[in-house]
Amino acid sequence: MEKQLIPVRILKSRLQDPTYSLGVTFLALSLILFFIPELSPFAKDSYYLNLFFGNHFLTCVYFLALLFSGRMKRGRGGLPLIILFLLLFQVGAFALNRSVQVFPESVTWFSVYLFIIAANCAAFAYQRFFPLPVRLGMFFLLGASLCVFLYLSIYIGMLAIIGMFAFFFFGLSLHAILPHLFFLYTIRLYNRHKGGSRAFTIAFFSGIGVTMLIAIVYTLIWRVNVVGIDKIYHKKDADNGLPGWVNVLQKVSPGPITQQVLTSDAAYVVPDSKDRFVGRRSSISRFQIMHDPLVMIAAFVAGTSDLSWEDRGLLLNAMDNEHADDEVHLWSDQDLVTTHVQTFTHIWPRLRTAYTEKIINVKNEDGDGRISQQEAIYKFHLPEGAVVSSLSLWIDGREEKGILTTKGKADSAYTAIVGYERRDPSVVHWREGNLVAVRVFPVIGGEERQFKLGITAPLSYEHGKLVYRNIDFDGPSVSRAREKTSISFETPPADLNFSPVFSKTSRNNLSHDGRYNEEWQLSLLDEGLKHQVFSNEGRMYTAMPYRREMGASNVTAVYLDINQTWHSNEVGTLLSMLPQQPVWVYAGNSFHQLTASNQSAIFQQLAAQRFSFFPFHLLPDPETALVITKSVKASPRISDIGASDFVVHMKNWMENRHAVMLFNLGGELSPYLRTLKECRTFRYDQGDLAALKTLLDTYQFPVNIENDQQVVIEAADMVITANNGYAPSTAPDHLQRLFAYNHIMQGMGPHLLTGGDTSSELVEEARKAHIVTPLSSLIVLETQQDYDRFNIKDSNDNLKNAALNNNGAVPEPHEWLLIAGAVLLIIYLKYRPSFPKRIA
Known part of the structure; x- marks a missing residue:
């Protein structure tokens, strides 16, 4: 019992030392000042500097206390006090770094490690009262911390020399020599406390050795990754025509160190050159630059990848499942955050259709006292076959609805007003892969803007169920956003299942109110399509089940589009199913026939690819070729790979309007395949191996049944027809909108990618349905004079903006x-x- 009280007595004796007690008190106050911005962030950087001066004042007072008490002299037991002073100095250094950045923000593991080794140094005042295993651990950490302080001393380099000469400026520059002081006093702590114990010496040098070993192993792995990435990257013009960054993304296996190699220069500070251990900053603005000692050392010793800045940005966007930021930013968006997301959805189960309104509040957190105008850009990921059917922007507290016009007019008006006149507009444009981009301007510093986007979408038909997934978006951060969601049904849903975020308020309603959550969904039993009609201007729109019409397949060759989603047994099964037809794969920039003898080796090579870009333009006989695919959603779009040889050849091939048979074994189509499908490049079907076998055995494959009277929405397993005539409307106007969008896509065909003349009838169809397409956009301007100036007119014979409280039917x-x-x-x-x- 007496032995257990010894540490308590020692602590009391320490606290009875007024100089030591003062140091502990000051350190606690300094930590409180340091963490205030973390708990309640300030908008103005000047607050950070004011708080630092509080830290610095405490450090200076304590230094004077040590100086005048004489405790810094040898033999006065001042080592624990000096350690407290250094810790105070360290807190001040990190506080100053917020305003005068020497080190970028450290990665989490290093920040925690710095805290641990600082606490370890302070604990040496009591180390002889700890059990032996704990003391050995303390010496091990002390050895490791010596390596850390040596690294920081080298990193800060010349700045420390400059700091010595500029000390007269309130001593601020002396923070630059802090790592050197810690390095020296770490050695002194070791010499002071090791005594004659060989075990403590072994523990100390073990800490040094293990730290160096970790750095060496990490550097070796880093070098292997750099060499492998550069080897793939410099083959970019070899044969396949794809950009180098696509080949890197496709073939490099993701891993923590690989990720850091690819994001060095962008997400991590690296040496400025091979001869200078000074941090270089990123020019890829979307990344927050971080400081990781292992990355810094490895990059200095083993170098960094040769990827260009442009290619690195494209690759990193794709790695994060984001698409290249191809929107022209007329104004900055660096201070914008999304504060509220309201989602209101109405579902027609017996039409397999939903209408969703997203009301989004975006705030400019630039509160430095000056007027700051910034531009908010959002990208919404729409389901297959879905279309934007309304846009609103709140101006002076009043909702102003969008007017449909041609894409060119909308873009000209928005650019002119935002770029030069700086007044209120909002616009929404269609983008490849059925993305839509919404732009809102201006968002004033300290204020919020609100806009609304309406989306008409088919439900996804999956194994007898209808599935609705939340429509997600990219844009200003949603990390602190609140969300309010309300879902209603036209008829009571059967066998309703929904994500846990929802509560059921009634038989026909679901609701959620809380933190923003983009990954929710619901499903309900499909009760079949009920015959309903929407009539408008002498046309009747009706939804019917999609019954595939089969035609002769005449397959002469089968091609497997293999990537990491495939399993080896699937390939084996397909080979056994196809004894008559040759089976080919694209590997090593050429086609190879797959056989039982080479199957395993080729599969391992192709299954290592994260995604695939099958070269349809290289097929020798596309009309009789059957391509079997399994898709990866996270892969680049055609627009991401720009004017590469691959895209040029693909566009030239598409001009001939081929119809390749494509069978999807599972998963949502990749952005690449989805775009080609929207261009009506395929005779398409999907299912499992049994469904494929049935098609092969009967020598049949679905034919394209779309024409000017009907469109197919395969995701919903339904067809929408448009016929001349009249019947009382029993369905919402969304039937016309869905028909028009998919008919326009069908009518444009390859022109979606290749450009060229587009029928004016398609433009007129988009106007009447009031939808956003590759040909049309929705725009909100501030005044009627703005609309008149750009010749943007609203007409009376179109459907107008869709709404939740009516079906938009026009008598x-x-x-x-x-x-x-x-x-x-x-x-x-x-x-x-x-x-x-x-x-x-």
């Missing part, structure tokens, strides 16, 4: 006559008794 001319007749009849019946009297 036919003869319906207006019926309505007018009914009104006159009511008036006549109401006032009929008075008519004879008046006549008399």
Whole structure:
């Protein structure tokens, strides 16, 4: 019992030392000042500097206390006090680094490690009262910390010399010599406390050795990755025509060190040159530059990859499952955050259709007292076959609805107003892969803007279920955003399943109110499509189940589009299913016939690829070729790989309007294949191996049944038809919008990618349906004069913006006559008794 009280007595004796107690108190106060911005971040950098001066004041006072007390002299037991002073100095250095950055923000592991070794240094004041295993650990950490302080001393290099000469400026520059002081006093701590113990010496040098070993092993792995990446990258013009960064992304296996090699220069500070151990900063603005000692050492010793800045940015976007930022930024968006997301969805189960409104609040957190105008850009990922059917922007607290116009007019008006006149507009454009980009300007410093986007989308039909997934987006950070979601159903859903974030408020409603969560979904039993009609301007729109029409396949060769999603047994099964047809794969920039003897080796090579870009333009006989694929959603788009030889040859090939048979064994199509499918490049089908075998055995494959009267929405397993005639509308106007969008995509075909003339009839169809397409955009301008100046006019014969509280149906001319007749009849019946009297 007495032995257990010894550390308590020692602590009391330490605290009874006024100089030591003062140091502990000052250190606690300094830590509180340091962590204030972490707990309640300030908008202005000047607050960081003010808080630093509080840290610096405590450090200076304590230094004077040590100086005048004489405790810094040899033999006065001042080593624990000096360690406290150095720790105070260290807190001040990190506080100053927020305003005058010498080190970028450290990665989490290094920040935690610095805290641990600092605490270890302070604990040496009591080390002889700890059990032996703990003391050995303390000496091990002391050896490791010696390596850390040596690294920091080298990193800060010449700045320390400059700091010595500029010390007269309130001693601020002396923070640069702090790592050197820690290095020297770490050695002194070791010499002071090791005594004659050989075990402590072994533990100390073990800490040094293990730290150096970790750095050496990490550097070797780094070098292997750099050499491998550069070897793949410099083959970019070999044969396949793809850019080098695509080959790197495709063939390099992802791993922690590989990720750091690829993001060095962008997400991590690296040496400025081979001869200078000074940090170089990133020019890829979307990354927060971080300081990792292992990355810095490895990059200095083993070098960095040769990837260009442009290619590195494209590769990193793709690695993060983001697409290249191909939007022209007229203004900065660095201080914008998303604060609120409201989602209101109405679902028609018996039409396999949903309409969703996303109301988004974006705030400019630049609160430095000056007027700061920034531009918010959001990209929404729409389901296959979905279309934007409304846009609103709140101006002076009032909702202003969007007007549909051609893409060129909308872009000209927005660019002119935002680039030069700096007034209120918002615009939404279609992008490849059924992305839509929404731009909002201006978002003033310290203020919020609100906009609304309406999306008409088919539900996904999956194994007898209808699935609705949240429509996610990229844009200003949603890390602190709140979300309110409400989902309603036109008819009571059967067998409803939904994500745990929701609560069921009634039989026909779901709701959620809390932190933003983009990955929610719901499913319900498909009860079949009910015959419903939407009529407008002499056209009737009806949804029906998609019944595939089969045609002769005449397959002469089968091609497997193999990537990491495939399993070896699938390849073996396919080979056994296809004894008559040759089976080919694309490997090593050429086609190879797959056989039982080379199957394993070729599969291992191709299955190592994260995704694939099958070269349809190299098929010798595309009309009789069957390509079997399994897709990876996270891969580049065609627009991401720009004007590469691969894309040039692909566009030339598409001009001939080939129809390759493509069978998808599973998964959502990659952006590359999805774009080609939107261009109507394929005779398409999907299913499992059993469904494929049925097609092969019967020598049949689905044919394209789309024409000017019907479109296929395969994700929803339905067809929408448009026929001349009239019937009372029992369906919402979303049927016309879905038909129009998919008919326009079908009509454009390869022109989606290749460009060229587009029928004016398609432009007119987009206008009447009031939808965003490759040909049309929605725009909100501030005044009617702005619309007049750019010749943007709203017409009365289109559907207008979609809305939740009505179906948008427009009465036919003869319906207006019926309505007018009914009104006159009511008036006549109401006032009929008075008519004879008046006549008399």
